[in-house]
Amino acid sequence: MLPVSYYVGLSAILFTIGALGVLIRRNAIIIFMSIELMLNAANLAFVAFARAHESLSGQIFVFFVITVAAAEVAVGLALIVAIFRNKQSIDVDQMSNLKG
Amino acid sequence: MTPELITFIFLALISVASALGMLFSRNAVYSAVYLIINFITVAVFYLMLGGAFIAVSQVAVYAGAIMVLFLFVIMLLGAEKLGNNETLGWQRPLAIILGLGLIVEILYILFFQANEIIAVKDLPEGFGSPASIGTTLFQEYLLPFEVTSILLLVAMVGAIILTRQEKKNV
Amino acid sequence: MNPVLNPLTLVTFFPLLGVLALFFIQSDRKNTLRWTALITSLITFGISMWLLAEFNAKDPELQMVINLPWIQVAGWNISFYMGVDGLSILLVLLTTFLTPISILSTWTAIEERVKDFMLFFLLLEVGMLGVFLAQDLFLFYVFWEFTLVPMYFLIGIWGGPNRMYAAVKFFLYTMAGSLLMLLAILWLGIYQDTFAVPELIAKGGIPANIQIWLFLAFAAAFAIKVPMWPLHSWLPDAHVEAPTAGSVILAGVLLKMGTYGFVRFNIPLFPAAAVKLAPWMALLAVIGIIYGAAVSYAQKDIKKLVAYSSVSHLGFVMLGLFALNPQGIQGGILQMINHGLSTGALFLLVGMIYEQTHTRDFDVYGGLWKLTPVFGTLSLIVVLSSMGLPGLNGFVGEFTILLGAFGSDAIGSPWYAGLAAIGVILAAVYMLYMFQKMFLGPEGSVVEEVKKHGHGIKDLNLREIVTLVPILILIFWIGLYPKPFFALMAPTVDKLVAAVQAAAVAMH
């Protein structure tokens, strides 16, 4: 059996890549995908710890995260579609109305 | 070098590579495909960790349904590509440096500060099987489970309202 | 006591229910909004009557106390501590009394953003009641600052042409003073290990030299609010620009928060400093009385005259409080009520005529008594009350204050009261000047001006009379039979005076 730390370390790397995706990319859809990647990395950590503690709660949590992710994707993509209709673009840098 | 370790390293490389591919590919469609690959490798990790049901759900819901939705929207909008002119000059280098910093920090914690977590024991029979998941879900987590249904309903309604074509004369 | 069914929490937070109700009413249903706010404030007044019924006038201690732990981190001992005693009960009643009256006065005066107006007004009531009921310094400070926000918007949105200037000045001026008070509150809370006022008083033991600094820090906040001379510069601006109801509440209640602060916090918490500084406070008060009276007389704007008269009247209150004897303090507290009633009524009256004429310039008025006999007569009574005619409320307060100050050991000289009594003459000068300019003499040019735009100047309608009559009843009641009012505060004031005198003896 591999140490659970390996899985957690991998999860950290994937999470960071996801975070970088949010920070670097301007395409709203890719940013969105990066968020999904981050969720997945977190899920991986959950499952790894569930294994370590021999508790099902971690897996149940992953189940809920998947559900929430599905809901989030539905609403998020709807938002992107709505924004695209208004701005004809999904470049997040063009959505800077909050600029002070 | 156990076979398990070899499998892990192999899959881990695929996983990180696909993630990076998603990150750097110009075309959003390619990104989506890379992400699907990533999700599948992660599903395999789940299997290795004794989460059979979760692994299947991962493939079915994430790699299947959600990513199809992504692809669908990408195609619908026709917005696969964006120019690569970064508006914020220092954003990218700073982000990469910080990202590396974060990885180093976490790995440092994992391998130098925390005790290594090793699950040596074998898992009990049926751990992570659909039956055990179902039992837990409908006994301990019944209320959150039901609330999830409302969440999905709200998300559905929200998605419909957001994408509805508004009347122009309003 | 059950914190929910306690009259104190109920009376303080009941207006929030009205706020909630207002949220669900459409903004264009103005009358529904007005009625909702009015009924809310009337029920609040009803609850305060219940509070009065529960109140035991013979008990000098805090009553109906609620004391719940609130913020207890890092060694800070902040509690949700409310209670009522003789010092605050009348002011609570004044607040709940004036709020429905003010709301009634806006019936036709406020036509824009009625919903927001009523909302802010009810929020303001919550803040004011909280100020008078809080017994924890931190809680008090929260309510104290909270009142600024609705008032800022009341002036800033519904005010006159120069409203933003006035609103911002009001806000920052008061805020600046409050910061010093906050420092003093934190000092007390940290070094005395509690923010609860009764416990702080019981602990005592602050060295006299530190007391003076703390006294001054608290005084900075309160003196600006009162406003004591020479910190009154924000008052005319705020009053002139505020809408009528805002002026009524500003003069009627908000200013009293300052004087109340002195009698609730400065005197009992720092008795040694209060005794030491009493002559200086009295000096400022007397200067304020004379100065306010003289400046009032030279005004051309009716609202400004009334605003400066507040400086003069509140000088009397301060003089009474720092006489530090029963006559002075009881007179001072009663005078707070009197000023709330008389000046509140004056602002109402000015607002009523302003609604018709749209000018506050004295020179265009004249001979209104003939055209509007009811308005003229009611104004006369209020003017007389304000200038302290015996038999009306103002006299009872002024006389007891002057009497207290005249023989006060703390002030130490009858000269202060003697000079302050000149203020009584000057009050007649500027008040009669105002009355004569507006109501006597031949008809002013404004009469013609109003006639040009249709009907001439109309007398008060039933709603306006209903707005004023409760105030007039109290004006007569307090003037002729003030005993019940004094009875409410007497035991608490006696206790306070005894404590201060003990401190004065300890000083020597």
Added chain:
Amino acid sequence: MLLSEVVTSGPDFFYLAPWLVFFPVIGLLINIIFGGRFSEKVIGTVASTASGLTFVVAVLLALSLRAHHEGVTILLAEWIAIGELQLDWAFRVDTLSVTMMMVVGGVGTLIHIYAIGYMHEDVRFKNDPGRFRRFFVFLNLFIAAMMILVSGDNYLMLFVGWEGVGLCSFLLIGFWYEMDTLARASTDNAMAAKKAFITNRVGDFGFLIAGMIMFWAFKSVQFDTVFEAAHHIAELQPGIIIAITLFMLLGVAGKSAQIPLFVWLPDAMAGPTPVSALIHAATMVTAGVYLVARSAPLYMLVPQAQGIVAIVGGATALFAATIAVGQYDIKKVLAYSTISQLGFMVAAVGMGAFVAGMFHLVTHAFFKALLFLSAGSVILGVERGHHHGHHDHDDHGHGDHHDDEKSEVFDPGDMRNMGGMRKSMPVTFWLYIIGSLALAGIFPFAGFWSKDEILAEATALNFTVYILLAIAAFFTAFYMGRQIWMVFYGKPKHEAAEHAEESPPIITVPLMVLAALSILGGALNLPGVGTFTHWLEMTYEKFDLHLHHGEFNLTVAITSTVLALLAIGISWLIYGRKSVTFDQADPLKRILGPIFVGMENKWWIDELYWAVILNPYIAIAKFTADVIDWRFWHDWFHDKVIAGTFNWFSKTFLDSWIDQRGIDGFANGLAAGTKELAQRLSGIQTGFVRNYALSVFVGVVVILGYLILQ
């Protein structure tokens, strides 16, 4: 302390005392609430009945007093009670207060009745019949306030009445507030009303200070308590009693129009004539005399203060009498005469002749009310004649009448418009003669007895004052003679006087009652019998006051009668044979020259006050308001200095590119400063979501690093 004494025998109506106030209050409430639907007669009847009932009560109280010489106190309610300060609504019934009650109730009622007739015409001349009701409401209010004044059991309740009558005086002087005395649109009447109130307030200030000294010296302001302790205090600290009595004198000077505060009373004639008679001659202005008489136990302890009071009274008596000589307005003459007579009374009570002072107060109430009301009758008569003449005049078209111009501003009160009116108004003429003789102090009219009593006492107590008063008495007879000749004799100087009509019975009947009282009033206190003396001494006995008992002094009586007759004779020589008209100067002017100009112009006292007190105050107030408070404190200090400093500070401290537009207040400065800071900080707020995310990320990395290193 204040419990009413247990009554053991005899008829006892003391419990009625509060009704002295309640009756008029009920009367005025009825008129306020229902008056709108009443006719003038009903309104007048209600008010007169209310006033009449107070007289009935006063008489009943007087009867009750026969069994209780020292008087009783009726407690109504507690008023203010704080610590040692105990004030009550309590009524004091003793011979002194009952005397005042009867005067107020009696004369008041007669004037109410008279006013029904007078105001009926007055409101019509001035085209505002609706104001009839208001007049009677005010009049009843006055009776109520005056009753509080005279029946109060402590100084503060007395003060309530004191200011209350001041208010009524204000309201009634300003009754025709939109015009002047000639009914032209003006603020004159309103200004006169204001002047009266404010001058009175100056006096009240003295009263208030006296009350405060008294309270802290005696721990009470209740009459009996104070008087009983006075001896003790006077031995320990005589200065306190002197201070109290002298501050009280300021109050007396305000209310009773003595030097230096008499200036308001002549202007007060702007009120309708019944008001002048009731308030500004018979009752209110005598409140000061009553106050001194009431405080006799205090004044008797301090002869220094007594001397000052007597001198003030005597000086006022003479000073005002000289001014009266130079006046042309029929009511102005009477007004200065009133001031002068009040001076007599104040001098009397000041030097310790309390009985004489009060006696003169009573008789003066009769004959001065009579004179004022008769003068009112004269004015109404001229007014009627004027209207009559106008109608005739219109019939003839625009003839070249000699004073067409003057008819524009016709003054029915100016004696230079009158003359020969004994024929057109015979009843009024005889009434006026009676009043004048009483005032001049001719035997056997009431004024003779009371004035001579004062003069006789003065010879014994204070000879300086006697001299002053004797000269004043001479002038009194002179100006009354002058008035009679100018008004009733000679030829009519204006067609209005020629056409003047006699007044109806509702006006003349009350006058006849007053005339009877003016003739017979002296019987109250005839020398040797001294009914009134005994009556008042019942009150003073209690305090063990050793009052001086002046004997009837034949020399003094003869001297003053001779002086009076001489004065009337001289006035006939000057005025009786030749009419005074607008065209020519007063004949006396030729004789006295500049002195008469001084009399004519009231010795420029008003101008003096304007120059010394009022104008400086207005200037100071304006300067304080405009320059100090507004331009210096508000604009310069707050908007420029504080805001400017802050602005400069924020500029150099934050950055040079902070722009400095429109920062004109400390508040605005702070606001602008905040804004500048916000603008700088908002540079961080790029609006790019990714940027925000980056900052979160920075936070995560830094915190994690911190945790590792820890």
